[in-house]
Amino acid sequence: MSILITGGAGYIGSHTCVTLIEAGYEVIIYDNLSNASHESIKRIEMITEQDITLIEADIQDKQALHKVFETYTIDAVIHFAGLKAVGESVQKPLTYYQNNIAGTLTLLEVMQAHHCKQIVFSSSATVYGDPASCPITEDFPLSATNPYGRSKLFIEEILRDMYRSDTEWKIVLLRYFNPIGAHPSGTIGEDPNGIPNNLVPFIAQTAIGKRDSLAIFGDDYDTHDGTGVRDYIHVMDLAQGHLDALDRISTFSEVMTINLGTGKGYSVLDVLKAFEKSVGKTIPYHIAPRRPGDIASCYADPSYAKKILGWQATRDINQMCQDSWRWQSNNPNGYNKEAQ
Numbered sequence: 001m002s003i004l005i006t007g008g009a010g011y012i013g014s015h016t017c018v019t020l021i022e023a024g025y026e027v028i029i030y031d032n033l034s035n036a037s038h039e040s041i042k043r044i045e046m047i048t049e050q051d052i053t054l055i056e057a058d059i060q061d062k063q064a065l066h067k068v069f070e071t072y073t074i075d076a077v078i079h080f081a082g083l084k085a086v087g088e089s090v091q092k093p094l095t096y097y098q099n100n101i102a103g104t105l106t107l108l109e110v111m112q113a114h115h116c117k118q119i120v121f122s123s124s125a126t127v128y129g130d131p132a133s134c135p136i137t138e139d140f141p142l143s144a145t146n147p148y149g150r151s152k153l154f155i156e157e158i159l160r161d162m163y164r165s166d167t168e169w170k171i172v173l174l175r176y177f178n179p180i181g182a183h184p185s186g187t188i189g190e191d192p193n194g195i196p197n198n199l200v201p202f203i204a205q206t207a208i209g210k211r212d213s214l215a216i217f218g219d220d221y222d223t224h225d226g227t228g229v230r231d232y233i234h235v236m237d238l239a240q241g242h243l244d245a246l247d248r249i250s251t252f253s254e255v256m257t258i259n260l261g262t263g264k265g266y267s268v269l270d271v272l273k274a275f276e277k278s279v280g281k282t283i284p285y286h287i288a289p290r291r292p293g294d295i296a297s298c299y300a301d302p303s304y305a306k307k308i309l310g311w312q313a314t315r316d317i318n319q320m321c322q323d324s325w326r327w328q329s330n331n332p333n334g335y336n337k338e339a340q
């Protein structure tokens with residue numbers, strides 16, 4: 001089976017490629033490298049001991065996409081490609097709608113033209129907005145508070161419309177909670193540009209001395225210690241979820257919408273403590289004002305994933321932090337080897 005992986009050079013895509021290759025799938029990575037590098041492809045090759053086909057192109061480039069489907073027999077697509085920075089999306093909504101929504105429309109048009117009708121889409125827990133309660137099941141009300149989140153909501157709706165128009169489509173919407181961690185080898189991991197927006201990359205860069213102190217955004221939330229609670233999930237567990245979805249996709253007779261989370265909520269301080277344990281030293285932090293748009297708590301009810309995919313997360317918060325730290329300490333400047 002050949003799988004086209006859009007955004008396969010990125011954080012979640014690269015880990016998923018490793019898992020799929022090890023399970024015997026052939027992967028073709030399609031990525032414009034707007035938020036990734038050739039180095040991540042080399043690292044996937046190192047881990048899997050296989051040559052990887054990379055098509056360096058944009059999902060908005062219809063001709064380039066047609067050529068891929070003409071050249072290879074693609075059985076299914078995993079669609080990771082997209083821009084994902086919430087704050088940037090507020091500043092540049094058109095860029096986000098163009099890249100994420102228009103890009104997906106082009107991809108779907110080309111897939112349809114080549115009768116490839118199986119797609120796994122990277123959605124997000126952000127589509128639950130500010131949930132009324134936790135744990136969150138897939139039937140919770142949906143909303144968005146920023147253009148990034150709205151792009152995910154729209155794409156989910158577009159994919160449901162594709163299915164309504166033609167029930168031969170096999171569509172899985174995977175709603176990820178907060179992916180962290182790295183491949184246990186420490187060879188691939190998350191490599192954010194500039195100052196990290198997300199908690200664990202910021203903690204990791206503080207631990208290695210690139211940042212002075214972690215700003216904890218608010219300690220007066222209605223949570224067990226006042227700091228925000230999230231469902232952190234190991235990226236290798238997420239990768240396994242994609243494999244399980246692909247293995248079953250041909251059997252699905254409706255659009256499948258599935259939470260991928262652990263079902264456990266950890267506060268910012270809980271994560272900091274687990275990370276300190278991995279590093280073996282304390283990490284400086286200070287309390288800062290709440291970050292606009294943040295919510296108090298968000299964690300999944302992952303029981304549907306277990307029922308439908310036979311999937312459940314197996315790695316705990318300590319393993320997530322140990323693997324993030326191994327990646328960070330082996331690669332202080334991410335994939336930019338020249339700077340190391």
Ligand code: NAD
Nearest residue numbers: 007010011012031032033034035036058059081082122124
């Ligand atoms: P990432 O930025 O590391 O990976 C995305 C990849 O897509 C990058 O390699 C980038 O170069 C590529 N890309 C972007 N626009 C493209 C385009 N127009 N054409 C071709 N390639 C393009 O991000 P990630 O964390 O691996 O996220 C993967 C997917 O999962 C995204 O769709 C993201 O929105 C979604 N998601 C991520 C998180 C998270 O916290 N990381 C949570 C929920 C959902």
Ligand code: WQD
Nearest residue numbers: 086124126178197198199202215216217228229230268294
């Ligand atoms: C986690 C917690 C912060 C940084 C974002 C997107 C979401 C999804 C995942 C793609 C919160 C606190 C953070 C820092 C802090 N992405 N924090 N200091 O906000 O849950 O979700 O990434 O779909 O759409 O919004 O993740 O890692 O930014 O924050 O105190 O420097 O850590 O307030 O409580 P978030 P995050």
